[in-house]
């Protein structure tokens with residue numbers, strides 16, 4: 001196999017995601033033959049530092065020896081068994097361990113295959129809970145302006161990214177978007193915290209009027225990823241939790257992107273010292289290896305479905321729910337967090353990257369340089385609507401995989417990145433900035 005051969009065959013047979021395929025007349029696909037640590041290799045000896053963890057999933061590098069070994073071991077025992085009526089060791093162990101480490105008391109795990117399906121599950125469960133409790137009128141959802149929760153029709157209904165949403169709007173259920181706490185929207189001189197409180201006040205205004213019809217608020221804690229890594233003050237979460245409790249509205253924390261250490265704590269909700277009613281996890285859950293998602297919820301939600309009547313049960317099925325290989329990859333991922341003291345080690349890595357990023361921070365084209373845990377982002381002042389694609393190409397020439405969201409460049413590297421690789425990331429980013 002060669003680069004050229006693979007590219008041609010891919011364009012003839014694969015419909016690539018999130019892509020205007022015609023662009024590939026001029027923008028070549030990037031063929032990958034293998035991965036190792038933070039590096040992706042092609043067939044001709046070039047390599048790229050995966051600075052966005054392959055769409056935010058890869059926590060401990062490509063081809064991680066420990067995760068590989070766990071999957072190999074599992075493969076020889078049990079690859080998969082249906083989870084309705086059956087159970088197996090990896091899914092039980094994973095559920096028990098997740099229950100131990102997540103914030104609050106979320107004692108029940110429901111498995112899906114990807115992030116969007118976790119969103120669907122959480123929305124349906126919330127509505128069905130209120131239905132079972134005698135409040136069927138609570139059938140609306142609210143979400144944050146610029147929020148992103150996946151692209152199936154239900155998830156898209158609570159997503160507020162125009163590019164993904166507009167075409168399909170006739171298919172979507174109405175839902176309300178409340179003010180984002182993202183501090184880039186603060187007034188001049190207004191601190192991130194004061195702005196977050198202003199956004200929380202608007203949430204309360206909304207719920208005062210609409211709580212009897214509202215089942216849940218869904219949000220991405222601390223960082224709105226697809227919005228362009230919009231970061232916000234943790235006090236928003238504290239207030240949102242209190243407000244949801246006051247008006248009997250569920251809080252769904254979508255930690256699909258921010259869970260598993262991205263924000264500097266194992267889960268973002270920890271930084272506000274809150275627990276959601278539903279916690280959605282995916283992406284890094286399996287170390288990015290295999291499609292796996294989970295929705296975790298409280299005993300009281302679980303109990304509302306526990307009944308002699310079948311229709312009161314949560315009759316939602318995913319064929320690959322709780323897949324054994326994926327659960328085993330997740331267990332190996334949790335082992336690495338425990339054995340390597342990853343959260344503490346990341347803090348030191350983040351300090352290093354912040355230090356060496358000074359030339360980016362002070363670059364004349366760079367605005368809003370920001371960091372939260374293992375996520376960095378900044379806006380580039382440009383009037384070029386094609387900036388994102390051009391920067392992507394320029395970064396590839398520097399051996400970096402960076403994929404800006406419009407004019408927001410961000411780093412979300414695998415946690416195995418070392419100091420030398422962080423130096424390469426900064427140097428390459430500066431060269432890419434200067435060339436476009």
Ligand SMILES: *Cc1c(COP(=O)(O)O)cnc(C)c1O
Pocket residue numbers: 114115116117119148149150151220225226254255256257282283
């Ligand atoms: C990626 C993402 C999703 C959707 O996950 P998929 O696996 O792509 O369906 C949902 N919510 C957030 C916050 C995400 O970042």
